Amino acid sequence: MLQLTRRGALLGLTSAFALGRASLALAAAATEQRFIVVILRGALDGMSAVVPHGDPALAELRGELVPDGLLDLGGFYGLHPSLANLHAMYQAGELLPVHAVAGPTRVRSHFEAQDCLESGADHRMTSGWLNRAVAAMPAAASGRPEGDALAIGVSVPLLLRGSATVGNWAPHGVISPSPDLYTQIAALNQADKITGPAIAEGLRERGFTGAVLADDSEQPAGNRYAFPALARAAGEMLRAADGPRIAAAEIGGWDTHVAQVPRLTRVLKDLDAGLAALKDGLGPAWQQTAVLVMTEFGRTARINGTKGTDHGTATVAFVLGGAVAGGRVAADWPGLGSGKLLENRDLQPTRDLRAVAKGLLAQHLGLGAEALATVFPDSARVQPMAGLIRT
């Protein structure tokens, strides 16, 4: 039997699909503004996505890594040709690439750097900065029973873990037990401190999103279209009047040590299609939306021995959305010439990613200085970046 509630139908969940490399988490909050963070796991080569082709040292350092057919970003920079949808947003004044940024730490370990990026601190914390931002906002006014938060994706990233309740949703499609059996299972687990709350919350989310699909789908992982599909679903949920307002998504496949040109093209196309699907899903709510796309660090300025790049430092971040003051590249460009690289290998960071995040939380979600100090502890010297949001 096929049951679709209003929200299920809204999401167009007519078939189940595998998550592959991407997953997504959402949180509700008392605001009309939408805020989405996309984590690119594995370290995006910023100088391939937003290419500083006006820097005279670029060609010698990178050779064949520099793509042909760049989409112009005002002369000095060019956007990777796979990012056509982002370029259209740039031309519409909705895309703001921020270059030569880096997270809170100077480590070249993916795992340590991702943890710090999501913690919003120079050490690993047990909660993420986006969760603390949700906690710092006034209580949710959504139409949901508990009025707090919802998550999408099989797991919740560290970025959204913490004291603010974050639900959890992912497309699913197996034959499900009857409501009565679910109730008995919840009762058996009620007293268990790990499975009890998780099952209670999972059931609540199923009631909320409601798509119980009779579809025998034991599908393998690895659907590379998963990110666009999830992004569209996220957009549609965030668009709803009683839907969540905060979301986090992640997409892997950026660790391009070898044969970077074809590998990066694939994942950039996925990202580009996903961000366009997100905009599409949001519909008119796009005008109240800001998206931050960030990665744990950049990659070496020089091409390595296997037509790829190794772990580096500074990279690019994207701020986009109808609310964003875009149509330009924000950067204090450090240069690539002799003596300008960090440790003679990496793009020198000239801006802390926390400045970008703080600017968005302040200007887009209205968080004050005190709240920002809780969200990003021990970061008083990192001032919020100005001028990110249209006024």
Added chain:
Amino acid sequence: MELRTAQALIRFGLGRRGSEPLPADPARWLLEQLQQPDPAHLDPQPSTATAAAAFLADRANKPKPEESQVRALFRSDVKAELENALTTPAPFRERLVWFWTNHFTVSVRGGIAAGACAYIEEAIRPHVTGRFEDMLLAVMHHPTMLFYLNNVGSVGPDSIAGRDGKRGLNENLARECLELHTVSPAAGYTQADVTNFAKILTGWSVAIRGEPPGFQFHPRAHEPGEQVLMAHTFPAGEEGGLAALHFLANHPSTHRFLATKLVRYFVADDPPDMAVRRMEGVLRDSGGNLAAAAEALVTLDVAWEPASKLRTPQDFVIAALRALDLPDEELATVPLQAILAGQGQAFQAAPQPNGWPDRANDWAAPEAMMRRIDWAYAVSGRVGTRDVAELAAANLGPLLRDDTLQAVRRAGSRRDAMTLLFSAPEFQRR
């Protein structure tokens, strides 16, 4: 069933298979598995030779995905691995294979599907009761790892092959070996150490058309000259790499790191200090003897305290299928890898080189728990005419709680009863 018997089957093993005979002395049963040869008999036996043949055939024929030999080989290899886990009479040994395979993660997400299981059979399984240093050497020489972490094309900048400047260093394997496989960041190595270790490992490559195909050291790609790694100087040549791995395998930071991971895996998400120190001492005093380490785990009192670990999806699915103990012809129809993928833990498909996480919080997201329940319901359709209350008692012994047993007894159907058992909190634990 005694509590210790249940713990031996569930914590150290992979869950009781049907109503298989119970060991009379649980600790002795575990220790005997370490002393006796691995009974694994995989059909087909994954190997680098078949992996290389499939890889080369695909490269020559450029087949459609559904005709890919690599894909077919990966499917049959994974099926053989998982069916072995479902039927092995030495489940403690198999759990050690799982642990070390995850410690030295390779993943199909890095394009190494052809050799993903050959790697387990050639680099991991033969060494789980051997020396850590030998396992490390086998891993670092294995084609699957050399491809996965990109060392095959890494060329010393001042080597003969690198002098024209067209090819050069790739530091991926060197970095992950330090960070994930041996000393860990706690050892305080620097970027210069990573770069130098990458230079030490230049030339460690693969002869995919060799007879047999396998590791090959390319002197022409090897960076000349001595290299300093963590304040120790290593000579140029292949022996420099061997000496560096000997140094890393026996480093105190490596012992500490391995002890912590083992205790987290076998005792608790937050490893108790005393247990970690004990394991660290055993690894140090035995020269990294992994059989001695596994024995020491069995003799740790805290490792026998029940229910401290949440089963991962792989643990959960394998334990449920062992409990059901389906006849061979029915088991053949169970899409094992697709089930694991649906549960978020496809075999040999970890997202990143640090492998699958090992804490309850990483696996207990609401949607993840819902998927367990939904799959439990799906697989419980295979319950047949089994008496579920009996099966519950046989599977969990004294760990089975009264309210679970009552719910099972009151359930409206065998399928519902089985779903309740598999969804009960005590079945989610190991």
